Amino acid sequence: MILPIPTQPLYYAAPAELTFTALVTQVEVGPSGSNRVALSASAFYPEGGGQNADVGDLTWAGGEAQVTDTQKDKADKASGVIWHTLSGDVPEVGAAVRGVVDARTRWHNMQRHSGEHLLAQAFFRLDSRFAVAAVGMRNAECTIDLAGQPTDADAQAAETLLRETLGRTPLKLRTVEVPETELARYPLRRSTKVTGTVRLVIFEAETGAADGPLFFDVSACGGLHVPWAAMAGPVTVLRTERIKGGLTRVVFMAGEAAAERLADTYQAARALAATFSAGPSDLTARVEALRSSQRDGEAQRSALRSALLRHDLAAAPVEELGAWRLRVLSLTDPASLPIALSAVPAGEVLLVTAPGGKVGLGTPPGLHAGEVLRQALAVSGGQGGGKPDVAQGQTPDPDGLLRALRAALTAS
Numbered sequence: 001m002i003l004p005i006p007t008q009p010l011y012y013a014a015p016a017e018l019t020f021t022a023l024v025t026q027v028e029v030g031p032s033g034s035n036r037v038a039l040s041a042s043a044f045y046p047e048g049g050g051q052n053a054d055v056g057d058l059t060w061a062g063g064e065a066q067v068t069d070t071q072k073d074k075a076d077k078a079s080g081v082i083w084h085t086l087s088g089d090v091p092e093v094g095a096a097v098r099g100v101v102d103a104r105t106r107w108h109n110m111q112r113h114s115g116e117h118l119l120a121q122a123f124f125r126l127d128s129r130f131a132v133a134a135v136g137m138r139n140a141e142c143t144i145d146l147a148g149q150p151t152d153a154d155a156q157a158a159e160t161l162l163r164e165t166l167g168r169t170p171l172k173l174r175t176v177e178v179p180e181t182e183l184a185r186y187p188l189r190r191s192t193k194v195t196g197t198v199r200l201v202i203f204e205a206e207t208g209a210a211d212g213p214l215f216f217d218v219s220a221c222g223g224l225h226v227p228w229a230a231m232a233g234p235v236t237v238l239r240t241e242r243i244k245g246g247l248t249r250v251v252f253m254a255g256e257a258a259a260e261r262l263a264d265t266y267q268a269a270r271a272l273a274a275t276f277s278a279g280p281s282d283l284t285a286r287v288e289a290l291r292s293s294q295r296d297g298e299a300q301r302s303a304l305r306s307a308l309l310r311h312d313l314a315a316a317p318v319e320e321l322g323a324w325r326l327r328v329l330s331l332t333d334p335a336s337l338p339i340a341l342s343a344v345p346a347g348e349v350l351l352v353t354a355p356g357g358k359v360g361l362g363t364p365p366g367l368h369a370g371e372v373l374r375q376a377l378a379v380s381g382g383q384g385g386g387k388p389d390v391a392q393g394q395t396p397d398p399d400g401l402l403r404a405l406r407a408a409l410t411a412s
């Protein structure tokens, strides 16, 4: 059996070097779109530790392809083989290829990853109970899941602490590989399960003092990070959410993506404020004034509707039917029907009709509105009923209903 040739990773020793040459060591031609190659060396970072895979291009004599994914060999993790998924041509084993990692994707991934370390450290400095349980850096909106139930105010305090730190203190990246027996010398934010040699990602301030640098954050991590912490800024908390397990998910953005989001949000606020002939800082007051004026308008409309209804009610025709006075009011707005039924003139029977065949009946003591309406609706092909004093229903034949009601009142 021939042992697979491991891929020499170039991204740790020279993370800024995005162009490289290498030889193709293995080729896998699968179903459409799943062709992949292993290389003797690679600057493409394989997905891992929460950091997305690098993408980019491969070229060789007579061919070219896009690298759409980079993964460590999953079947044989100890092999050290890194696979590059290709879209395009496929080189042959032994071909010399030139790889170029997409700089923008890589930089954004490094900003997210560094932002995650730095923000987690800011929370940890506020309260050591705010420990990281999980992280997500797949999308521009990243997440850290924290124990200790931090509030929105805590998130703001962490963001402020980090902003002031990044703005005032040059924190340099240093990555070191140390034997696990030496870990006690470093203030690790999170204990690590890694044994043997541990890669530490450190953001620290040079003090010039004999006792060495001032650690800001020390994490055991296999990912890639920006060379200066400030390059991950701004780090902006978008929101917090309570999730299962008593954890709090902090959703944040880092670097250029965060700056773009802040700028877009500001422009949107400015455009909205301009419709009030105001600036963004006046927006809250303007919207509050608008709400207040809307409430006033609603109260006014309601008062006008009542006044109009009282007028219509007084003008509605009245007829004497046996012992009863029947007033018939026809409305144009069905929404006014319940209001009319709450204003039945004393001693009168009030029939209210509205568009859509909606009807209501109000009666004085001695006459059961629910029963009278139900019987009259039965005659006119409708349905409804109600209480002794007021009832409502619907009929396809309002004239028939009125005739049935007149007959019932005359007879009773």
Ligand SMILES: [Zn+2]
Residues within 6 Å of the ligand: 049, 113, 117, 201, 219, 220, 221, 222, 223
């Ligand atoms: Zn990391």
